[in-house]
Amino acid sequence: CGSGNVGVIAIGNPSLQPEESQSWTVGLVWEPVPGLSGTIDYWNIETKQVISGSDAQLVVNDPAAFPNALVLRDPTNNLPGVPNSGTLLAVATPFLNDFKQSTDGVDVSASYRMNLKDYGTLTTSLDWTHVLHFTREFNDGSTYQYAGTHGPTVLSSSAGVPQDRFNVTLGWEKGPWNVTGIVRYVGPMDTIEAQELPDCLQPDFGNCTVASFTTLDLSASYRGFKNWQIFGSVINVFN
Numbered sequence: 001c002g003s004g005n006v007g008v009i010a011i012g013n014p015s016l017q018p019e020e021s022q023s024w025t026v027g028l029v030w031e032p033v034p035g036l037s038g039t040i041d042y043w044n045i046e047t048k049q050v051i052s053g054s055d056a057q058l059v060v061n062d063p064a065a066f067p068n069a070l071v072l073r074d075p076t077n078n079l080p081g082v083p084n085s086g087t088l089l090a091v092a093t094p095f096l097n098d099f100k101q102s103t104d105g106v107d108v109s110a111s112y113r114m115n116l117k118d119y120g121t122l123t124t125s126l127d128w129t130h131v132l133h134f135t136r137e138f139n140d141g142s143t144y145q146y147a148g149t150h151g152p153t154v155l156s157s158s159a160g161v162p163q164d165r166f167n168v169t170l171g172w173e174k175g176p177w178n179v180t181g182i183v184r185y186v187g188p189m190d191t192i193e194a195q196e197l198p199d200c201l202q203p204d205f206g207n208c209t210v211a212s213f214t215t216l217d218l219s220a221s222y223r224g225f226k227n228w229q230i231f232g233s234v235i236n237v238f239n
Contacts (some may be wrong), residue, residue, distance in 0.1 A: 006166040007090035013067055017097050021047040027107075038110040045100045050136075052154070054093035068094045070085045099138040103147075105131040120174025128166035143193035150201055150210065151193040160210070176224035182217045 027041035059069045070092035079085040111125035143224060146152055146217040150160040164187035171180040191201045191209045200208035221231035 006056075006088050009090060009092045010053050011068055011070075011092045011094050013094040015067055016051060016095060017049050017179065019047055019049050019051055019097075021045065035113040035115075036111075039108070041107045042104070043104070043107065044104040049097040050101050051095055051098050052098045053095055054098075056091045056093050059091050059093050060088065066094055066096070068092070076135065097139075099136045101134075101136050103131065103134045105129060105133075120172055120177075123169075123171040123173070125169045127169075128164070131161060131163045134161045142196075144196050146194050148190060149194055150191045151190050151197070153193055153201070160189045162189050162212075176222050177220075178223075179220045180218070183214060184217065185214045186212060188212045 021044040022202050023043065025041055025043045027039055029037065031037045054066050054069065054186045059066050060071055063069045063071050070090075072090040072092075073084055073088055074086035075084075077086045106129070108128045108130075108201070109126060111123065114122045114124075116122055131147050133145065135143060135145050135154070137143045144151070146161045147164045148161065150158065152161075164185070166185045168183040168185075169180065170182075171178065173179075191205075191210055191229045192198050193201065202208070215236045217233065217235050218237055219231065220234035221229060
């Protein structure tokens, strides 16, 4: 949007239509022996007329293409003979029904509960999610595949769409005591906006991939007091 500080203001759009979505899931539950169970699910979600904010640069390039858009410039320093060409001060960007979004994937989970008799109960579980596709089809006909990439970067926190995540949980319980450890894994991502936009978002770092990472969370609680419970937790123990 040009150099200097430029204000970007999100505004309404009376022509907005509500989003429409449909989803379906099919799965299987398996319990081969007492205490051991597993599930596998395939999920598919499609959302039409997704509401999103306009790109400020696109509004500056062609304000007439966006309903209610406003480009505010400094009227005191227009280019000679060119009206409304002064320094860019602010851009009002309307919300739009901008694209159709489709995503599908597989969830797998398993758990086992073991009775240790005098030593309490031990519970282990695994939860794994694999994203097969995360696609956006825009009104101009362009389609982008984001699974396994750092995009869509316009999402809050720019968290990306890693294709794999899993948690492994180990819990022990005996009387009033409960101790739980959770190992969390997030798979690698290409540092690009989408598969169809392969330019590296951080070329100065010398590599275009966010490596996978694994963290450990620990928590414990004690319920041996009347009407009271003591608990504590440490998130990401090894930083």
